[in-house]
Amino acid sequence: MPKKLEADITPEMLKYARKRVGLSSDEVSRKINKQLTEKILLDWENGNLKPSISQMRKISKLYKLPLAAFFLSEVPEYFNVRSIPDKRMLDININMPLSYHMNLAILWADQTREIALELLDVSDHAVPIFEESIIISKDLDSIANHIRDKIGISIDEQFQFKNSYDAFRKWKGAIEKYGILTLTFNNVSVQEARGFSIYNKILPIIAINIKDSVNAKIFTLIHEYVHLLLKTDGICDNNDIFIENNEESTCNQLAGRILIPHDSIIATIASNRYDLKDINNINLLANKYHLSKEAILTRLLLLNYISESDYLIKRDNLYKDKKSSKGLFAPYKRTITNYGYPFLNLVFTSYYQNKISLRTLSNYLSSSIENLQKIENAIFKNGN
Numbered sequence: 001m002p003k004k005l006e007a008d009i010t011p012e013m014l015k016y017a018r019k020r021v022g023l024s025s026d027e028v029s030r031k032i033n034k035q036l037t038e039k040i041l042l043d044w045e046n047g048n049l050k051p052s053i054s055q056m057r058k059i060s061k062l063y064k065l066p067l068a069a070f071f072l073s074e075v076p077e078y079f080n081v082r083s084i085p086d087k088r089m090l091d092i093n094i095n096m097p098l099s100y101h102m103n104l105a106i107l108w109a110d111q112t113r114e115i116a117l118e119l120l121d122v123s124d125h126a127v128p129i130f131e132e133s134i135i136i137s138k139d140l141d142s143i144a145n146h147i148r149d150k151i152g153i154s155i156d157e158q159f160q161f162k163n164s165y166d167a168f169r170k171w172k173g174a175i176e177k178y179g180i181l182t183l184t185f186n187n188v189s190v191q192e193a194r195g196f197s198i199y200n201k202i203l204p205i206i207a208i209n210i211k212d213s214v215n216a217k218i219f220t221l222i223h224e225y226v227h228l229l230l231k232t233d234g235i236c237d238n239n240d241i242f243i244e245n246n247e248e249s250t251c252n253q254l255a256g257r258i259l260i261p262h263d264s265i266i267a268t269i270a271s272n273r274y275d276l277k278d279i280n281n282i283n284l285l286a287n288k289y290h291l292s293k294e295a296i297l298t299r300l301l302l303l304n305y306i307s308e309s310d311y312l313i314k315r316d317n318l319y320k321d322k323k324s325s326k327g328l329f330a331p332y333k334r335t336i337t338n339y340g341y342p343f344l345n346l347v348f349t350s351y352y353q354n355k356i357s358l359r360t361l362s363n364y365l366s367s368s369i370e371n372l373q374k375i376e377n378a379i380f381k382n383g384n
Contacts, residue, residue, distance in 0.1 A: 004052040009070040011047040016075050017063040018045070022103035032058050064104060081110050084196055087234040087248045098235070102192055105185035106235075109198065109207045113181060115364055116203055116343055119350045128179025130204050134229045136250060144257030147229065151175065155264045159288060164214045167290035171218055173341070175225055179203060182221070182340040184210040196235040197224040204228045210337065215292040222255040253302065260289055260299045269305070276305050279314065293318055332374035335367050344379050 018028060025045075029038045036055070043049040051059070053067075060067045069079070084106060086098070098106075120127050132150065134143055151174045161167040172182050181203050190212050198205040206224040208217050220238060227234050230247070238252055268274075268288065274281040279293075282300075286293045294315060301311040336344065344365075351361045362372060 004054070006050040007053050007056045007070070008050065009044075009056060010073060011045050013070050013072055013075060014059070015045040016079075017059075017065050017070065020065075020079070020081065020103075021063055021100055021107070022098050023062075023100055027100070028059075028062065031062055064107065078114070081107055082198060082233070084198060084233045084235050088193060088237040096192075099188065099192060101187040102235075105188055105207065106196065108185065109181075109183055109196075109205050112183060112339065112343060113198070113200070113203050113205055116181065116346055119346050119355065120202075122355045123346070123350045123353055125346060125349065127202060130179050130201055130228065132178055132229055133231060134226075136230070140250075140253055141257055141262045144254050145261065147226070147254070148258045148261065151258070155261060158259075158290065161290050164218070164290045168214050168218050168221070171221055175206070175221060176340065176342050179342070180225075180228065181205045181343055183207045183343075184338050184340075186210050186338070190216075191237075193235050194237050195220040195224050196233070197227040198233050199228050199231050213292060215286065215290065216294070218291060219255055219259065219295045222258050223251045226251040226254045226258075252298070256295060256299045256302065259291055259295065262303075265299060265303065276300060277310070279317075282314070330374075332367065332371040332378065335365050335371065335375055336378055339365065341379060344375065348376060348379070 018025070023031075025038045025041050029036045029041055032055075040049065044051050056067055056070060060070065065079075088096075119125070134147065137143065151171075153170060153174055157170075158167070161170060176182055179202070183205060185207050188209055188211070190209055193209060194212055194216065195206065195208045197207070206221060206228065208220050208224070212220065220236070223236060223238055224234075227236075227247075230251075232247065234248070234251075236248060236251070238248070238255075265285075268285070269276070272281075272284075274285070276282065282293050282296055285296045289296065297306070297311055297314055297318075300306045301308065306314075347356070347361055347364050350356045351358065356364075358369070358372075362369060365372065365375070367375065
């Protein structure tokens with residue numbers, strides 16, 4: 001039997017690439033095959049043994065790096081990924097490291113932004129500067145009203161949204177006008193994370209878990225937008241309203257006040273004489289505001305319409321009944337949802353201006369030529 005062709009890789013690159021995607025050596029050995037033991041992998045990383053080219057192809061696929069990267073003498077600066085503070089507060093997430101797929105989602109978002117920056121350099125697009133910001137004070141209602149006025153969606157417009165999907169599109173479009181990349185990520189449970197934000201003055205990122213319900217996505221969108229207004233990053237689960245003087249709690253409270261303004265909710269409850277102990281009335285409010293029942297309950301708690309114990313009982317019942325979105329879309333619709341209008345508009349415009357080839361456009365969006373045509377028709381024919 002001929003000897004396997006060894007790969008003369010750089011051990012430090014191999015170790016870096018594994019940690020970059022958040023995998024332990026034991027996890028890698030289990031994901032590759034039974035023959036690759038943890039000891040063998042560590043011997044590769046320490047330079048005591050050399051893998052075969054065939055083995056490195058499997059590693060390359062798992063680590064989401066081209067095979068050639070492992071032959072570099074040192075880690076290029078552009079391989080480094082920004083560290084995002086973990087602000088999740090669910091009990092199951094305490095001391096819980098990010099999963100492989102969560103790390104991949106952050107890598108993908110960061111790489112998407114890098115592509116957008118490169119295209120801005122070569123295209124005729126104006127470079128959007130995110131200049132919005134807020135300073136937190138005790139009067140959160142005034143801050144929320146100011147943010148909502150800047151977003152530009154009135155309460156009457158909110159009540160007239162056709163449905164929750166229309167509501168999400170409208171809120172998302174209003175946020176995107178500030179030069180924010182709004183993305184959705186896949187393969188991560190809602191229990192692990194609902195969204196994350198990455199602040200930059202040029203092309204900040206809001207990323208939302210595609211598996212969450214559409215109403216919950218609206219709240220996450222605004223929650224992450226508040227993070228950007230505070231010029232902070234974060235991986236979030238939006239679940240810590242009882243913790244005072246905490247940034248996540250502040251983002252949650254502001255998001256609730258933006259989406260469910262103080263005067264509006266009080267007037268709505270009074271005019272309809274809602275009995276808020278009746279879950280059916282909570283459902284009516286959620287449908288009226290096109291938000292999750294959890295968001296409505298949280299707002300009612302903070303306004304002292306319901307007690308903390310009543311809130312916890314009703315919220316726990318919601319968790320039992322909750323069904324997350326399966327995210328089943330046609331491939332071209334999934335691409336539109338994942339990348340958002342600003343990025344898609346930028347890559348297609350760069351293609352029209354002959355700055356990138358059709359193949360490059362296809363590679364950027366991981367889409368077939370057939371699906372590119374459908375994406376183009378959807379985003380330009382419908383005008384976002």
